[in-house]
Amino acid sequence: MTHEPSPLAIGIFLAMVGVTLGISFYLGRKAKDSAGYFAAHGQIPWFVNGVAFAGDYLSAASFLGICGMIAFYGYDGFLYSIGYLAGWIVALLVVAEPMKRLGKFTFADALNAKFNSPGIKLAAGVSTLAVSVFYLIPQMVGAGVLVQPLLGLPHWAGVVLVGAVVIVIVVTAGMVSTTWVQFIKGGLLVAFSTVLTVMILQRGFEATPELPASQTIVKQADGTVLVNGLPKGDSPGEGQLQPVGSISKLPGGVEKTGPLGPLEFFSTLEQSEVVLWSKSEAKGDDGSTTTTFSPKPTPGSQILQPGASPTFAGIRSDNFTDKLNFLSLMLALFCGTASLPHILIRYYTVKDEAAARKSTIVGIACIGFFYVLTLYMGLGAMTSGALDVTDSNMAAPLLARSMSELLFAIISAIAFTTVLGTVSGLILASAGAVTHDLLESVTTVHLTDVQRVRIAKMAAVVVGVIAIFLGIAFKALNVSYLVGWAFSVAASANLPALVMLLFWKRTTKEGIIVAILVGMISSLGWILLSGDTFAAVYGLPKENSPVPFSQPGIVTIPLGFITLIAVSLLTGGKSQPSPALQRS
Amino acid sequence: MANRNARIGLILFVIYLAFYGGFVLLAAFSPATMARTPWAGVNLAIWYGFALIAAALLLALIYGYLCRIEVVGTHDPKSEPGRPAPGARNSAPTPPPASTNKGGH
Numbered sequence: 016m017t018h019e020p021s022p023l024a025i026g027i028f029l030a031m032v033g034v035t036l037g038i039s040f041y042l043g044r045k046a047k048d049s050a051g052y053f054a055a056h057g058q059i060p061w062f063v064n065g066v067a068f069a070g071d072y073l074s075a076a077s078f079l080g081i082c083g084m085i086a087f088y089g090y091d092g093f094l095y096s097i098g099y100l101a102g103w104i105v106a107l108l109v110v111a112e113p114m115k116r117l118g119k120f121t122f123a124d125a126l127n128a129k130f131n132s133p134g135i136k137l138a139a140g141v142s143t144l145a146v147s148v149f150y151l152i153p154q155m156v157g158a159g160v161l162v163q164p165l166l167g168l169p170h171w172a173g174v175v176l177v178g179a180v181v182i183v184i185v186v187t188a189g190m191v192s193t194t195w196v197q198f199i200k201g202g203l204l205v206a207f208s209t210v211l212t213v214m215i216l217q218r219g220f221e222a223t224p225e226l227p228a229s230q231t232i233v234k235q236a237d238g239t240v241l242v243n244g245l246p247k248g249d250s251p252g253e254g255q256l257q258p259v260g261s262i263s264k265l266p267g268g269v270e271k272t273g274p275l276g277p278l279e280f281f282s283t284l285e286q287s288e289v290v291l292w293s294k295s296e297a298k299g300d301d302g303s304t305t306t307t308f309s310p311k312p313t314p315g316s317q318i319l320q321p322g323a324s325p326t327f328a329g330i331r332s333d334n335f336t337d338k339l340n341f342l343s344l345m346l347a348l349f350c351g352t353a354s355l356p357h358i359l360i361r362y363y364t365v366k367d368e369a370a371a372r373k374s375t376i377v378g379i380a381c382i383g384f385f386y387v388l389t390l391y392m393g394l395g396a397m398t399s400g401a402l403d404v405t406d407s408n409m410a411a412p413l414l415a416r417s418m419s420e421l422l423f424a425i426i427s428a429i430a431f432t433t434v435l436g437t438v439s440g441l442i443l444a445s446a447g448a449v450t451h452d453l454l455e456s457v458t459t460v461h462l463t464d465v466q467r468v469r470i471a472k473m474a475a476v477v478v479g480v481i482a483i484f485l486g487i488a489f490k491a492l493n494v495s496y497l498v499g500w501a502f503s504v505a506a507s508a509n510l511p512a513l514v515m516l517l518f519w520k521r522t523t524k525e526g527i528i529v530a531i532l533v534g535m536i537s538s539l540g541w542i543l544l545s546g547d548t549f550a551a552v553y554g555l556p557k558e559n560s561p562v563p564f565s566q567p568g569i570v571t572i573p574l575g576f577i578t579l580i581a582v583s584l585l586t587g588g589k590s591q592p593s594p595a596l597q598r599s
Numbered sequence: 600m601a602n603r604n605a606r607i608g609l610i611l612f613v614i615y616l617a618f619y620g621g622f623v624l625l626a627a628f629s630p631a632t633m634a635r636t637p638w639a640g641v642n643l644a645i646w647y648g649f650a651l652i653a654a655a656l657l658l659a660l661i662y663g664y665l666c667r668i669e670v671v672g673t674h675d676p677k678s679e680p681g682r683p684a685p686g687a688r689n690s691a692p693t694p695p696p697a698s699t700n701k702g703g704h
Contacts, residue, residue, distance in 0.1 A: 101619045112605070285640055
């Protein structure tokens, strides 16, 4: 599909980005020392911090990825919503207050509060970097997705644009402006998603009985692309993919439902028949590749229960390992939130534990409400007639476009700036890890405050550039799926160390270091060897993968705990600060 | 970490864990149950999903409420003066007051 840019959309978009940058510059002037740069002097009001949690968290993955997955497959995308939110319970009830009490700038500070070991700082710093970079990939992919329909730019241009703007924000500003930007964006995203949901319910459903034709994309050996049998383009005689997404049958054979109530929405869909699209690929003898998208009428009751998407199809099979993949992901989502470095650093921007707790509760309220809306928005997009069959990430913005151009412009601009904010937060977390954790643990040089901030800004530029490249490379994957991986790595590497330190007195520093490294390496290795990566990234057959299922969490999270306990028991007893450890 | 907040947190956490675990296991091992429509024509998968979200908020509010009492009673004279909480355990070792902000200002 091509996407026509509209002047209105571009105007609103540029205005939003301009205001965001303006706020950053204005607030950034005050953040000169490292307490201001990394932790906003601990002066952010708890309510603002709470909404900023929502802004950080409701990133590209939630808005684009979850809505897209629901729009393509139904209920399965909502499983991510549930898992992402449940993770906040772990964050609030288990780690929020101790984190606030123990740390100063980074998550490594908290882990290290008891031991003061450079080894812990180093290990935690490396894992912060690994998780942040992994989490950055989907954000960058999402950014590229947003600018396509909005500005009519190619995907890579969006990624570069976001990268450049974020680097400017982080270098000029720091945590104060990042927080306020996230506060504004988080609030706006929830508000306008509510508007969109109300409009979906007002519009109701409409039936289109005749089945749409299959669509094809042929990539010929000489590089030309045929769409639906015609050369790709917009002029007469050229072909484009048609937007899809329709209901073929409504209950009682009616043509139009009219406005629906929030529950009626589901009960109507339950008894309807929706046209989903399946994709198949075939290679011709002449070196061409044909991708065919075929309509597939599906009963609504199938769509509204788990297991309809390829990702979760395992739960409808009788094979136990297929079910494990699902259990593994749900475990990683549950454990992951409390281990995400860019969420954890937000506990240092408020004044005390009570404020940390209150802001988490505000965050849970905003995020939970938004996730309820994702189900309406996703199913609304599924039946909106505006979907692009080639790109699930585009569903939510296209849904907004099917309502009104203005709403589309506003929602895309908000989503884009939310991506900006999330990416800034992640880059800031990485920069903090580099300066506080890595540099100060491997060198003995004492840095002045100004030097620290300068090094952090240099680190921010480097991480930003890496993120731009990865964002272009991983274009094809659903962003929520990618975030699931980031959660797996975070939960495997960080959670065992964090939880055991808080609740088990015999934890030793060696135990923490080894557990972080084992958790990180095993989960990363598993992901890189998984069938999904084989198929989507290397282009190899899925069956060649050496690991039995794609999601590592159910193996690597317990592995992290076991490693920590085993190593702690082995090294316990002599756990007084030992000079021997300085070499790590 | 034997202080009162941490214990309340753990109890509520276990409650939620059981509720969430029930959802995941039901989805994995009994998809047919999830497809039933017990009420208003809406299936169990959606009801349970919404309930999990509502429960998260509810437990968060309960936790916030219970902890607030302790904070007032033990070590935080600045937040709500003149309201000693009768139930607070003053004998329990309390953590040092919120880590001071190391900012220069």
